Amino acid sequence: MHIKQLRDERNKWFFWKNILPIYEKVQKTKQIDIKNIYIENDDWFKVGNKDDFSDSEYEEILSCAKKLIPWRKGPFDVCDIKIDSEWQSNIKYNLIKEHLDIEGKIVADVGCNNGYYMFRMLEKKPKKLIGFDPSPLFKLQFDFVNHFAKSDIVYELLGVEHIEYYEHKFDFIVMMGVLYHRTDPISTLKSLARAINQNGEILIDTFMIDGEDDMVLTPKDRYSKIPNVYFVPTVNALKNWLSRAGFGNIEIIDIKKTGFDEQRATQWSFEQSLEDYLDATNPDKTVEGYPAPKRVYLKARKI
Numbered sequence: 001m002h003i004k005q006l007r008d009e010r011n012k013w014f015f016w017k018n019i020l021p022i023y024e025k026v027q028k029t030k031q032i033d034i035k036n037i038y039i040e041n042d043d044w045f046k047v048g049n050k051d052d053f054s055d056s057e058y059e060e061i062l063s064c065a066k067k068l069i070p071w072r073k074g075p076f077d078v079c080d081i082k083i084d085s086e087w088q089s090n091i092k093y094n095l096i097k098e099h100l101d102i103e104g105k106i107v108a109d110v111g112c113n114n115g116y117y118m119f120r121m122l123e124k125k126p127k128k129l130i131g132f133d134p135s136p137l138f139k140l141q142f143d144f145v146n147h148f149a150k151s152d153i154v155y156e157l158l159g160v161e162h163i164e165y166y167e168h169k170f171d172f173i174v175m176m177g178v179l180y181h182r183t184d185p186i187s188t189l190k191s192l193a194r195a196i197n198q199n200g201e202i203l204i205d206t207f208m209i210d211g212e213d214d215m216v217l218t219p220k221d222r223y224s225k226i227p228n229v230y231f232v233p234t235v236n237a238l239k240n241w242l243s244r245a246g247f248g249n250i251e252i253i254d255i256k257k258t259g260f261d262e263q264r265a266t267q268w269s270f271e272q273s274l275e276d277y278l279d280a281t282n283p284d285k286t287v288e289g290y291p292a293p294k295r296v297y298l299k300a301r302k303i
């Protein structure tokens with residue numbers, strides 16, 4: 001597989017009819033000169049200050065931020081514009097951050113969305129940070145924030161299926177909220193194993209069901225209104241997948257139900273959110289009658 005060729009192909013996605021106006025808007029914002037790089041690496045990842053820009057520049061930045069709706073991950077504060085995303089991704093970041101041993105390492109974030117976690121990971125001083133996500137909208141959100149952050153994070157419009165063919169290997173791969181979207185979760189984990197250096201580590205999170213058995217839920221159609229969720233394992237079944245893919249030293253970081261504090265509708269996202277995906281009379285169930293979303297967060301080492 002030729003990564004360069006694929007990269008060139010995918011860069012044409014910005015010219016899709018629905019993406020082009022957003023792409024052009026971001027290009028316009030990218031012409032705004034940055035005199036002071038200001039970053040506050042906190043729950044609201046903040047870049048830039050309103051006072052550093054003229055009124056017309058500020059209006060341009062604000063209208064670009066709005067053009068980039070829906071913001072699913074965040075929150076961001078861009079030049080004092082509070083982009084309150086659907087997900088409070090800071091909750092997940094704070095949960096995993098002590099487990100990110102990435103200083104001086106080559107790190108991938110697979111399914112990086114708009115890069116919120118990668119921006120936060122800058123504080124850990126990795127050698128190189130590369131995000132993989134085949135979504136032009138999320139890449140444009142990243143470009144918008146990164147125009148002010150001026151980080152050297154690389155964002156590839158590629159998927160997990162390409163990572164083993166990438167130009168180099170990784171020391172640490174983060175892949176959160178992606179495994180349940182794969183029709184072939186064990187193959188996906190094997191791809192990660194091939195993309196990682198010997199002794200390298202992965203940190204993942206995925207939906208899970210309760211129980212001690214080696215069992216997997218396979219939703220008939222949608223799960224929590226999400227169309228492309230294929231396999232929801234017990235923790236033990238997930239451990240079996242990992243060991244079949246060549247990972248050991250499995251360390252469970254946390255097991256946690258998604259709460260309304262973490263995922264909710266805001267004016268920067270879609271109109272619907274978690275509340276609409278759960279049974280109105282029983283929040284322990286999804287609207288389809290499955291157990292409500294619960295995630296396991298874990299780390300494993302290639303053996």
Ligand SMILES: C[S@@+](CC[C@H](N)C(=O)[O-])C[C@H]1O[C@@H](n2cnc3c(N)ncnc32)[C@H](O)[C@@H]1O
Nearest residue numbers: 110111112113132133134135159160176177178
């Ligand atoms: C549920 S979101 C998870 C986002 C983020 N990692 C998190 O945990 O909050 C799934 C992400 O995977 C991305 N995605 C879709 N297909 C993918 C693929 N083939 N490889 C990697 N990521 C993919 C989506 O664009 C989306 O950003």
